[in-house]
Amino acid sequence: MAHITLVLPFALPLPEFAPDMVRALQAPALAALLSRTSSARRAPKADTVHALPHETWLARELGLADDGRTPFAVAAMRGLNLDPGAGRWHIVTPAHIQIARSHLMMADTRQVSLDDADGRALFDAASTLCEEIGHELRYGDAHTWFLRADDWTGFDTASPDTVANMDLTDFMPKGAQAQAYRRLQNEVQMAWHAHPVNAAREAKRLPVVNAFWLWGASGGASVQAQQPVKNMASYAVPGWLAALGQQRLPSLDRLDDVLAQGGLLVAGNLGEAALAADWHGWLQGMQHLEDALFAPLLAALKDGRVRELRLVLSSREGLADYTTTAMAQRKFWRRPTLDSLT
Structure with missing residues (x-):
C-alpha cells in the first residue's frame, strides 16, 4: 500500500x-x-x-537544505538534463517589473507566458552579455535558465513567488558582490528593451519581459x-x-x-x-x-x-x-x- x-x-x-x-x-x-x-x-x-513556506519545506524534505534557504539550482539543472559540473549556479527567471505608485513591483511570473522560440531569443541576447563578463548562462526551458557565478556568494535573493506583487525594495540583494548582479541585470534590461520579442508582446498588450531575476543558488560540495x-x-x-x-x-x-x-x-x-x-x-x-x-484519495484510503x-x-x-x-x-x-x- x-x-x-x-x-x-x-x-x-x-x-x-x-x-x-x-x-x-x-x-x-x-x-x-x-x-x-x-x-x-x-x-x-x-x-x-x-x-x-512550501519552498523551504520542499528544500528540507528533499535534502537540499535545512537552514531556511532554497538552493534548488543544481537539482533543477539535473532535472532538465543539464550537467552543472562543479560550479555555483543560480536560477534565472525572466520576469516583468512594473512601476507602482511609490515602488517597483514584479508580477507573478505565471502571467509572463513565453513559448520556446521567444524564450530562446531572449536567452541568446542575455547570454552574450553574461559571457562578456565571464559568466556562463544555460537554458533549461523558456522560464528557467541558469547562471554560473562561482564568486557571487554572501547575498540571498528571494524566489519569484516570494516577491510577486510585493515591493522589490525589500528583496533586492545588498553588498559588494550583489552590485555585479545588479549591473548585469541593468544591462540585460537595456538589451531587452527594444528586443523584437518585447516589441511583439507590447503590440499584443502582453507584459514585456524586462527583468532578469536571480535566485536559488547552489553548488560546491552539494552538486x-x-x-x-x-x-x-x-x-x-x-x-x-x-x-x-x-x-x-x-x-x-x-x-x-x-x-x-x-x-x-x-x-x-x-x-x-x-x-x-x-x-x-x-x-x-x-x-x-x-x-x-x-x-479519489479519500476513496483510495x-x-x-x-x-x-x-x-x-x-x-x-x-x-x-x-x-x-x-x-x-x-x-x-x-x-x-x-x-x-x-
Whole structure:
C-alpha cells in the first residue's frame, strides 16, 4: 500500500479571507481528510523573507537544505538534463517589473507566458552579455535558465513567488558582490528593451519581459548529491519545481499512476489565483482539486490502496501539516469540517 505526501501551495487562504472562503467551498472529501487525522500541526511563520513556506519545506524534505534557504539550482539543472559540473549556479527567471505608485513591483511570473522560440531569443541576447563578463548562462526551458557565478556568494535573493506583487525594495540583494548582479541585470534590461520579442508582446498588450531575476543558488560540495526525485510527481507548477521530480502530470487524470507508486505529489494550480487575490479563481481551483484529487484519495484510503496520506498546505504566512490513514477515517465522531483552512 502506498504512502503519499500531497503538497498544496497556497491552499491556505489568507486569514482575513479564510472564513468567507470556507463557507463558500464545497469540498466534503477535503473536509474528511483534514478532520479525521492521526496527526496535525501548524508550523510557525519562518523568519526568512527569501522563500515561501512550501519552498523551504520542499528544500528540507528533499535534502537540499535545512537552514531556511532554497538552493534548488543544481537539482533543477539535473532535472532538465543539464550537467552543472562543479560550479555555483543560480536560477534565472525572466520576469516583468512594473512601476507602482511609490515602488517597483514584479508580477507573478505565471502571467509572463513565453513559448520556446521567444524564450530562446531572449536567452541568446542575455547570454552574450553574461559571457562578456565571464559568466556562463544555460537554458533549461523558456522560464528557467541558469547562471554560473562561482564568486557571487554572501547575498540571498528571494524566489519569484516570494516577491510577486510585493515591493522589490525589500528583496533586492545588498553588498559588494550583489552590485555585479545588479549591473548585469541593468544591462540585460537595456538589451531587452527594444528586443523584437518585447516589441511583439507590447503590440499584443502582453507584459514585456524586462527583468532578469536571480535566485536559488547552489553548488560546491552539494552538486553531486542532487538528483531528480524518482517518486516525485508535479502538476501545474513552475518549470524549476517540476524539474525536481521525474514525473510531470499534464492533468490529474493519471492519478492512478501516483497512487500505485506512492511518494510526493505537488499540485500548484492555486498559485496564480492566490497571488492575485482572485478568490473566485481560487475557489474554482480548489473545486477542481476536490473532484480530481481529494475525492479519489479519500476513496483510495478507504479501500486500502493508500495506507497513509500526508497533506502539506501553505500560504504566504505559514504551513499546515496533516496525516490521515484508513483507521483515522473511521473516527466517525469527528465531524468533517474545513475549519482547518482558517
